[in-house]
Amino acid sequence: MISLNINDKTYQIDADRDMPLLWAIRDLVGLTGTKFGCGVAQCGACVVHLNGEAVRSCVTKVGRAEGQKVLTIEGLSEHNDHPLQLAWNEISVPQCGYCHSGQLMSAAVLLRENPNPSDEDIDHAMAGNICRCGTYPRIRKAIHMAAELQKQKETTE
Known part of the structure; x- marks a missing residue:
């Protein structure tokens, strides 16, 4: 089990540590605002924040995000008022x-x-x-x- 803090909420997921963070966010946690574009970190559709840094979640491994703070588009603002x-x-x-x-x-x-x-x-x-x-x-x-x-x-x- 891997513990992920996404948008200030903790999720326990059963995933390989080498799984792309994008798929953990979308498929295992169910937050589908982050998009798959190219899968090779070239287009930027999958950008999330990892401890405040913009990262390409399609090539960022879940293991790197464990114990870190992940922010997705769903967590950018509570009422879509950023x-x-x-x-x-x-x-x-x-x-x-x-x-x-x-x-x-x-x-x-x-x-x-x-x-x-x-x-x-x-x-x-x-x-x-x-x-x-x-x-x-x-x-x-x-x-x-x-x-x-x-x-x-x-x-x-």
């Missing part, structure tokens, strides 16, 4: 929507580390996340909007 989620909706970023959980999780790390990113900062941080629909300009605009929303939220708290 500044990124609000901006994503306001700007109408998703088309097919498949890549967006990974996009949001990567962007969340960016904004935590750089609360006022430039276009270049965003392009660099998001370069490993592929959007098949090509919504990159809207993604960039939404990240800028989220940065502003985050600042407003911090000043009111």
Whole structure:
């Protein structure tokens, strides 16, 4: 048995330590917001946070996550009101929507580390996340909007 802390909840799963974390999250825990895209860490659809670091769950072994904190798109905010989620909706970023959980999780790390990113900062941080629909300009605009929303939220708290 492997113990995983996902979104601040503990799960006991029966899995091989070499199983990709993605399949443990989706198939064994039942959190299906994290998507399978390519299986070789190239597209970013499967990004989750492991102790605050954006990782590709399709190539991260379950054994590496044991005893660590995993955050998935379902845990990004309790009421889908994270500044990124609000901006994503306001700007109408998703088309097919498949890549967006990974996009949001990567962007969340960016904004935590750089609360006022430039276009270049965003392009660099998001370069490993592929959007098949090509919504990159809207993604960039939404990240800028989220940065502003985050600042407003911090000043009111």
